[in-house]
Amino acid sequence: MSTKQMDCEQVAEILDAYSLGASEPDEARGLEEHVSDCVRCWEQLNEAQRAAAMLALAIPVEDAPAGLEERIIREAARESRPATSIFDRFRVGWPTAAGAFGLAGVAALVFAAVLQVQLSDLRGDNSDLENLVAVEEQTIVDMRDIMFVFLRADDLATLDVEPVGPEAAEAAVTYTWSQKDQTGFILCEGLPPLAEGQVYQAWFTLEGSPQSAGTFSSHNGSCNMPLGLTESGPPSGLGITIEPEGGSTSPAHGEYILYTSFGD
Amino acid sequence: MTDVTSEEETYKALEDQALMERLTLRDLTAFRTLYNRYSSLVYSASLRVLRDASLAEDVVQEIFLRIWRKPESYVATRGKFATWLTSVTRNRAVDAIRSRNRRYRHETASPEEQEWDVPGDERDDPALTAEMSDQRRIILTALSGLPAEQRRVIELAYFGGLTQQEISDKLDQPLGTVKTRIRLGMQKLKAALSPEVT
Numbered sequence: 100m101s102t103k104q105m106d107c108e109q110v111a112e113i114l115d116a117y118s119l120g121a122s123e124p125d126e127a128r129g130l131e132e133h134v135s136d137c138v139r140c141w142e143q144l145n146e147a148q149r150a151a152a153m154l155a156l157a158i159p160v161e162d163a164p165a166g167l168e169e170r171i172i173r174e175a176a177r178e179s180r181p182a183t184s185i186f187d188r189f190r191v192g193w194p195t196a197a198g199a200f201g202l203a204g205v206a207a208l209v210f211a212a213v214l215q216v217q218l219s220d221l222r223g224d225n226s227d228l229e230n231l232v233a234v235e236e237q238t239i240v241d242m243r244d245i246m247f248v249f250l251r252a253d254d255l256a257t258l259d260v261e262p263v264g265p266e267a268a269e270a271a272v273t274y275t276w277s278q279k280d281q282t283g284f285i286l287c288e289g290l291p292p293l294a295e296g297q298v299y300q301a302w303f304t305l306e307g308s309p310q311s312a313g314t315f316s317s318h319n320g321s322c323n324m325p326l327g328l329t330e331s332g333p334p335s336g337l338g339i340t341i342e343p344e345g346g347s348t349s350p351a352h353g354e355y356i357l358y359t360s361f362g363d
Numbered sequence: 364m365t366d367v368t369s370e371e372e373t374y375k376a377l378e379d380q381a382l383m384e385r386l387t388l389r390d391l392t393a394f395r396t397l398y399n400r401y402s403s404l405v406y407s408a409s410l411r412v413l414r415d416a417s418l419a420e421d422v423v424q425e426i427f428l429r430i431w432r433k434p435e436s437y438v439a440t441r442g443k444f445a446t447w448l449t450s451v452t453r454n455r456a457v458d459a460i461r462s463r464n465r466r467y468r469h470e471t472a473s474p475e476e477q478e479w480d481v482p483g484d485e486r487d488d489p490a491l492t493a494e495m496s497d498q499r500r501i502i503l504t505a506l507s508g509l510p511a512e513q514r515r516v517i518e519l520a521y522f523g524g525l526t527q528q529e530i531s532d533k534l535d536q537p538l539g540t541v542k543t544r545i546r547l548g549m550q551k552l553k554a555a556l557s558p559e560v561t
């Protein structure tokens with residue numbers, strides 16, 4: 100708190116300039132301090148800011164240069180690759196484990212621990228899990244917190260994702276999720292091997308169309324991938340395809356190697 | 364299996380908020396859809412501030428990648444996505460121009476006079492969604508009702524990135540006059556836009 104608090108009248112005087120980004124730095128600070136504590140001025144500020152933001156619609160519109168789109172999309176795809184393998188799929192509000200790339204092995208350990216806990220019906224007793232994954236690294240702690248949410252969810256459900264063709268006949272894949280927490284994970288074993296430059300891609304069937312849920316790779320045919328649901332309601336199906344690295348916008352060849360429907 | 368075209372159509376029909384939620388799932392198609400919907404708006408706004416195509420491109424790239432990395436930085440309850448997007452774009456572009464002006468002091472910050480689009484000439488730009496075209500019509504009409512000197516200070520503040528003091532220096536007008544023009548201009552804009560901004 101500064102000693103010279105601005106009052107509502109002073110704020111009203113500089114609010115418009117502030118919204119246009121034209122107030123002096125100390126005026127701006129005074130205003131920010133005031134509105135953090137005054138709903139009336141905060142609302143006034145919102146109104147002015149929205150009016151200011153609309154100014155950008157009043158200038159001649161020019162198309163962004165050709166080529167920029169591909170550059171940006173390529174960069175986005177490149178950045179998402181390490182993340183798709185493990186953590187980055189969690190919904191907003193989840194403990195983020197950014198920086199944990201390359202810890203796939205550790206993640207596998209945690210998942211294995213969770214499975215073990217689930218299998219031995221120790222759900223809710225966090226201390227057992229804690230002993231299993233007594234690793235000090237922050238990322239592990241994050242991961243563990245994520246798992247605890249699973250363990251706390253009282254609506255966990257699991258589906259077998261069934262082989263569609265002969266290709267994945269040996270695969271055993273399950274999807275476990277909590278509708279309430281809008282999150283889940285895929286576990287697999289015996290996935291058919293990938294060729295160089297290929298990835299597995301998961302697809303949710305939403306309103307009849309497959310929508311990408313992300314790409315992942317396997318370790319000797321095993322995988323564990325966090326895969327959250329969306330707020331738009333449960334999907335009607337979940338399928339897995341093999342796609343070129345970076346993933347596709349719709350399933351290549353239109354064929355799933357594994358698929359399950361969620362039923363009713 | 365659905366083909367690519369119908370998937371594109373499905374995404375195009377999604378609202379901004381739904382697309383942003385998909386970004387948290389690392390959905391590249393959702394990202395591309397948002398890019399196609401808003402890249403011209405973002406590019407035009409940063410070009411207006413920076414007046415340099417290659418700097419403007421950099422800002423476009425930075426803004427979209429920021430959205431990709433941190434989709435949660437947009438909070439739907441705080442307002443429309445397009446409005447949020449243009450604000451972050453403008454702020455980023457102004458930061459860029461201010462840091463450039465600090466580096467090259469001999470090039471003083473002196474945005475040239477640039478005109479707004481003319482109301483009446485708002486042919487539906489295919490680059491804008493129907494909703495944005497509507498808003499564009501409204502803001503152009505509102506701006507056209509302002510005296511030229513009020514439009515000028517608003518332009519210098521918002522797109523020129525100048526503070527009121529800098530505007531006063533540049534126009535060689537008393538600071539009080541600049542402040543009054545900004546307040547009067549913004550009040551009229553807010554009144555004209557009131558169904559949009561409240």
Ligand SMILES: [Zn+2]
Pocket residue numbers: 106107110133137139140141
């Ligand atoms: Zn107040």
